[in-house]
Amino acid sequence: MAEIYYDIADxxxxxxxxxxxxxxxxxxxxxxxxxxxxxxxxxxxxxIEVEHRDTDSSVSLVDEAAVSIEYGHFVDLSEADEVVFAKGLYIIHRAAGLI
Structure with missing residues (x-):
């Protein structure tokens, strides 16, 4: 009979x-x-910061505008009364091969 090891991932x-x-x-x-x-x-x-823990690691883009840098943001061009979208750089996504 087969045995099941519930903690095998750990x-x-x-x-x-x-x-x-x-x-x-x-x-x-x-x-x-x-x-x-x-x-x-x-x-x-x-x-870019790297943090290593016991069994995992994380790579982070650290900045007060990190979300805007990664995913993009709207820019108000006051002189032209226009709002445009600045595309994100997807730094972490590209480095990890996600896009």
Whole structure:
């Protein structure tokens, strides 16, 4: 009869090779994101941060306007009485291969 291991995902997540692969993947994504962000930088202090925890890692775009940088925003061109949409840069999405 088959056995069911309900905690197998937790077991696999804690394997040293898996933990290292997750860290490596995060560092690779961060390097791509940093290069992409640098090519778009004109002003501002946006930066890419990587955080490693026990079994996972995160790569973040850090800035007070991070959401606007990533996804886009509306710009009021006062002189022309016009509002236009500035496309997002999708820095994190592209670095992670999501688009």
């Amino acid at each position: 077991t696999i997540a804690h394997l040293p090779g898996v933990r290292q692969a997750v860290k490596t993947a995060a560092e690779t994504i961060a390097a791509k994101a940093k290069a992409d962000l640098a090519s778009h930088r004109k002003t501002g202090k946006a930066e």
